[in-house]
Amino acid sequence: MKTSIATVSISGNFTEKLDAIAAAGFDGLEIFEQDFIAHDGNPRDVGDLIRSKGLEITLFQPFRDFEALPDSIRIKAFDRAERKFDLMQELGTDLLLICSSCHPQALGGIDRMAQDFHELGERAAKRGLRVGFEALAWGKHVNDHRDAWEVVRRADHQSVGLILDSFHTLSRKIDPNTIRSIPGDKIFYIHLADAPQIEMDLLYWSRHFRNMPGEGDFDIKGFMTAVMATGYKGPISLEIFNDQFRGGNPKGIAKDGYRSLVALMDDVRCRGAVPSANVAPLPKRQSVNGVSFVEFASRGAEAEALDIMLKTLGFVHTGNHISKQLSLWTQGDIRIVVNRETIGFASSAYVAHGSTVCAVGLSVDDASDAALRARKLGAEHFEQPTGPGELNIPAIRGLSGSVLHLVDEVSGLSEVWDLEFTAVHASDHMAGLTRIDHLAQTMSYDEMLSWSLFYSTLFKMNKSPMVDVIDPDGLVRSQALETVDGAFRITLNGAETHRTMAGRFLADSFGASVQHIALASDDIFATAKALAVSEFEPLEIPENYYADLAARFDLSPEMLSQLSVNNILYDEDENGSFFQMYSKPFLKNMFFEVVERRRNYQGYGAPNAPFRIAAQKRLLRPKGVPKA
Numbered sequence: 001m002k003t004s005i006a007t008v009s010i011s012g013n014f015t016e017k018l019d020a021i022a023a024a025g026f027d028g029l030e031i032f033e034q035d036f037i038a039h040d041g042n043p044r045d046v047g048d049l050i051r052s053k054g055l056e057i058t059l060f061q062p063f064r065d066f067e068a069l070p071d072s073i074r075i076k077a078f079d080r081a082e083r084k085f086d087l088m089q090e091l092g093t094d095l096l097l098i099c100s101s102c103h104p105q106a107l108g109g110i111d112r113m114a115q116d117f118h119e120l121g122e123r124a125a126k127r128g129l130r131v132g133f134e135a136l137a138w139g140k141h142v143n144d145h146r147d148a149w150e151v152v153r154r155a156d157h158q159s160v161g162l163i164l165d166s167f168h169t170l171s172r173k174i175d176p177n178t179i180r181s182i183p184g185d186k187i188f189y190i191h192l193a194d195a196p197q198i199e200m201d202l203l204y205w206s207r208h209f210r211n212m213p214g215e216g217d218f219d220i221k222g223f224m225t226a227v228m229a230t231g232y233k234g235p236i237s238l239e240i241f242n243d244q245f246r247g248g249n250p251k252g253i254a255k256d257g258y259r260s261l262v263a264l265m266d267d268v269r270c271r272g273a274v275p276s277a278n279v280a281p282l283p284k285r286q287s288v289n290g291v292s293f294v295e296f297a298s299r300g301a302e303a304e305a306l307d308i309m310l311k312t313l314g315f316v317h318t319g320n321h322i323s324k325q326l327s328l329w330t331q332g333d334i335r336i337v338v339n340r341e342t343i344g345f346a347s348s349a350y351v352a353h354g355s356t357v358c359a360v361g362l363s364v365d366d367a368s369d370a371a372l373r374a375r376k377l378g379a380e381h382f383e384q385p386t387g388p389g390e391l392n393i394p395a396i397r398g399l400s401g402s403v404l405h406l407v408d409e410v411s412g413l414s415e416v417w418d419l420e421f422t423a424v425h426a427s428d429h430m431a432g433l434t435r436i437d438h439l440a441q442t443m444s445y446d447e448m449l450s451w452s453l454f455y456s457t458l459f460k461m462n463k464s465p466m467v468d469v470i471d472p473d474g475l476v477r478s479q480a481l482e483t484v485d486g487a488f489r490i491t492l493n494g495a496e497t498h499r500t501m502a503g504r505f506l507a508d509s510f511g512a513s514v515q516h517i518a519l520a521s522d523d524i525f526a527t528a529k530a531l532a533v534s535e536f537e538p539l540e541i542p543e544n545y546y547a548d549l550a551a552r553f554d555l556s557p558e559m560l561s562q563l564s565v566n567n568i569l570y571d572e573d574e575n576g577s578f579f580q581m582y583s584k585p586f587l588k589n590m591f592f593e594v595v596e597r598r599r600n601y602q603g604y605g606a607p608n609a610p611f612r613i614a615a616q617k618r619l620l621r622p623k624g625v626p627k628a
């Protein structure tokens with residue numbers, strides 16, 4: 001099974017596209033005609049250049065408005081095709097994609113189209129070339145792969161086949177299982193693209209919003225499983241028209257594409273649809289059992305401020321590292337490490353970003369398998385020298401080069417705390433915080449698809465629908481990913497302007513990172529009481545908010561007054577209710593959140609975000625100072 005990608009999917013000039021595609025690991029590429037025309041090299045040299053990078057040209061496309069034209073312009077269409085055949089022979093590729101006609105004069109008629117394709121097949125065969133017919137979702141007469149197949153079937157020529165494109169089939173909600181009855185050897189090529197489920201004009205949706213398999217909402221696995229059932233053995237190729245990607249980093253986008261394709265083929269293989277010899281299996285996707293630890297890189301006064309914040313949140317400084325300047329703070333199952341080292345990875349993270357979450361430990365069933373899967377999907381391995389008595393925990397690079405450690409029980413890695421840390425204080429005077437409910441990572445909006453693909457391909461995690469978070473100074477988009485049991489939750493918050501709280505954090509910390517950590521309590525009112533004793537200062541929520549709560553929900557006066565006295569925010573969904581309390585912002589716009597989920601509430605309190613952000617911004621922007 002060959003992997004391929006269309007040049008149109010990648011940003012940059014032609015050479016940058018080729019380099020990025022080769023570096024990502026693809027077997028081949030399809031030349032999108034515009035990219036070739038804009039390039040200044042002759043076709044023979046372009047072909048040689050591509051092959052010198054170890055890539056095959058799997059297809060040339062698109063050839064438009066060919067079939068079922070009236071006689072007056074039909075001859076010209078065949079002449080155009082001959083010119084493209086010349087070009088393909090120079091380039092060194094044998095397959096031309098013909099997309100269904102949008103020509104205003106196209107006549108339609110299955111047999112007329114089939115006749116045209118038969119004749120074109122004859123001409124292609126003379127040169128050892130082939131043509132494939134793809135139904136555009138907005139084609140004038142053919143806009144459904146079943147009709148395109150009927151044309152190909154009636155053309156009855158060995159050099160004429162069908163090209164399927166997941167976007168055109170799934171955007172029109174055509175059942176992909178209709179593909180199963182097409183003979184695999186008559187399918188010449190597969191285009192794969194996902195897309196967010198939005199109601200819009202098909203052409204506009206396709207040309208601007210496609211994304212990598214797994215990044216959108218289409219059932220790409222169902223589509224691919226049906227394709228594989230036909231016995232199809234040709235290339236699978238990404239064809240992604242996306243405005244963000246056009247302006248993105250070529251290498252990063254190519255890498256995401258490869259990751260999405262490899263993960264997809266492995267998922268399809270797991271469904272038994274691909275002979276296992278065809279695709280090497282990846283170690284299986286694992287769930288995440290929770291956040292094992294969060295590590296901050298910090299120094300001096302900022303580290304002191306962090307210590308104080310942890311203390312007021314009821315954490316206890318329980319241990320110090322045997323050889324490094326690492327202090328461990330614990331509460332319930334939560335571990336927070338403050339790293340004050342002046343050499344090594346955390347120190348570099350501090351120099352680059354200031355005080356920051358430099359590492360996160362995720363607890364999984366099999367850490368080395370999880371690390372191997374990640375590396376096979378293109379994640380960067382991380383290792384740093386270990387001192388005497390220290391364990392080498394499998395790790396990969398995550399957001400902005402931070403480190404994601406994978407910790408399991410099997411290999412004794414979870415005992416690192418006993419082995420590497422000496423006890424300082426016994427844990428007492430806790431505020432009832434039990435575990436990390438979720439980590440919130442802030443990034444630029446352009447990075448969101450990439451990181452959501454990262455988590456969903458590495459681990460067994462589901463995406464929630466994206467929500468808009470209204471900041472007084474702009475919009476922030478938020479995408480949550482969570483394991484089925486909710487043991488690990490992460491929210492990705494995408495900022496587009498530096499004026500939002502998220503955008504300011506991004507600018508101040510020179511890159512994406514964890515902006516807040518939500519800590520779970522089983523009884524938020526008891527926690528609030530304990531936190532008052534430890535002098536925790538909650539973010540103050542205005543009375544207007546509580547007056548609105550009284551109008552929106554059926555809450556008792558006692559409950560409303562308890563919420564208001566404790567500055568606790570409230571939300572509910574059909575499964576349960578949610579309570580949230582925030583810290584004031586500290587360091588560079590970071591903060592903690594305390595949450596209680598009752599029954600089976602699944603969200604993150606998105607309706608409360610505008611009020612929380614406004615309250616935080618009141619503290620960050622002194623009164624009377626005009627906004628920037």
Ligand SMILES: O=C(O)c1ccc(O)c(O)c1
Nearest residue numbers: 062099134165206207239
């Ligand atoms: O948007 C288009 O015109 C277009 C062209 C070629 C394709 O393969 C395709 O899927 C769409």
Ligand SMILES: [Mg+2]
Nearest residue numbers: 134165191239
């Ligand atoms: Mg296509």
